[in-house]
Amino acid sequence: MSEMQAVTAIELKPPYLVFVGDISSPIYAKTGLGVVHWRRELCLGQHRIGEKGIDLGLPDLAPSEAVARGAKTMVVGVANVGGFYPETWLDALLEAARAGLDIVAGMHSRLADLPGLAEAARVAGTRLIDARVPPKGLPIGTGRKRTGRRLLTVGTDCAVGKKYTALALEREMAARGLKATFRATGQTGIMIAGVGLAIDAVVADFISGAAEVLSPDNEPDHWDIIEGQGAILHPGYAGVTLGLLHGSQPDAIVLCHEAGRRAIELWPDFPLPELPVFIDRYIEAGRLTNKTIRCVGVSVNTSTLPPSGREPYLRELQNELGLPCVDPLAGGVAPIVDFLDREF
């Protein structure tokens, strides 16, 4: 690309045809299920191979039918063991490109490496988008203060609901007429939301610069709701977490946690300290690029507790921290948005 051209995050063109191929397992279809859960209004239909694929509850459409109804992008909503494309998918992908659809996927292997697909897309003038691949030409982080407001979900660990919480916050804010945009930082989030940049795949020197590109200047009352990654006390991923925090320059953070988790998952020698320690560490680090950073709530996955213990857990945490504490799946995130709306 030309150096004069602005670098931007991935942006998908809706509406979508969701491809599920011949994959029937909900575990491998989390992207497709997520797109339907969070962006139902953008999904025109699903494309299954011979009815073997999981039924997402959308109309079954061939690519040409979807295009006739206005579809612009086919979202590959399923993963395959190992992250490779099975041969059985190739005809469907070629058909989609030839029909005029962009294709987006989050697999390890590249769409353009599939036989004939790059050529088919070139002829049809459509895009092949690998959601794991960050844009070229990312800048070094500048630390320049941008206009608009930003909220970053941060975590005590990986897989504690940072993406879910951010999407739930965006939905709740939009429902109240607040201006909010979810900004995805991982391939699943990008494919669900249609906007984002795989922050953990950028070259290390450009982490905070990539985060700056992800949430550009905006209207003063607009909130970017940025999906966090990793954790600041994670021995594998803290560098990504810190660079994302610095580049996001959040006005507000929401700490995400899984009730009962005692150590970093898969790193049993790294116990998790109490939540106030995490809040302090995120605030301390975040002050570098936003002096007024605050924690505005805690989002906990309480499904690991017995049902009778969930409400008391959140109530006790709320009393201890003096912040709204929610389980986004159980009770939604309204108390956090109430707090945000009152304080900003």
Next chain:
Amino acid sequence: MSEMQAVTAIELKPPYLVFVGDISSPIYAKTGLGVVHWRRELCLGQHRIGEKGIDLGLPDLAPSEAVARGAKTMVVGVANVGGFYPETWLDALLEAARAGLDIVAGMHSRLADLPGLAEAARVAGTRLIDARVPPKGLPIGTGRKRTGRRLLTVGTDCAVGKKYTALALEREMAARGLKATFRATGQTGIMIAGVGLAIDAVVADFISGAAEVLSPDNEPDHWDIIEGQGAILHPGYAGVTLGLLHGSQPDAIVLCHEAGRRAIELWPDFPLPELPVFIDRYIEAGRLTNKTIRCVGVSVNTSTLPPSGREPYLRELQNELGLPCVDPLAGGVAPIVDFLDREF
């Protein structure tokens, strides 16, 4: 590479022929000058194009002459404006590969992209090593405690002497018969020392994993002296700094600084706090992977002060911090090694 093969840092085979081409500026020859300064005993000769290149004080040797004397690697010791290879260098590079030399360079463009060079190297069975390119197949950081001891130079900013200090510590320790290995984390250091891995060029998810690869298990009394990168309060690079700190799991850190620097260079809106703040932040962050991490000294470039002010500056700092404070260029790093030797 096979997934079963262990991933390792770059290791150059000495002795060297240092290529300076037709570049006469010492600024562009800092790698060549550095190799001669720090590894004079490994340098058999220099290779200039028509005597236009800078004279490093080594015998002028053609590649075939160097090979006859035992040279194994040609180190490209000069940079060119823009980081590209000028056409005038191609014949010399081809000649070196054909003569049986590995070639190592730290340019932005790749050696293998030069016309005919990959083929020449393949035929001769030699390696083309781009020092900016990290090895493939890097792991995620594990945080596992490794055997041996580690010292990491950390900084208040970029370009405050982290590489120089680490090399000076290694030399001083070696002179005392202590076991020490400099571990380079940037291309200049790799080419000077012959060992390392360009940490800022790895994909973000693998920063701490790369740092773990860089300083593997070692003898209990062996010190890896690891070149730091960036700074923990740098709005562009702190993610790299933190990941490198976690993966290095240092027992000891040496803080590097330039006297009088008031803000991050090129980031004037980011003032530098006092040195004890930096020490605290590095120690706090480093405790994640090494609970006994300590600061063992401060290394300051005092050349920015008037000559009469340099000694008093270091003395005052030493009184304030209770740690050896040195200017490695002016007085060497012996007080830090004394301290290290006494305390560990």
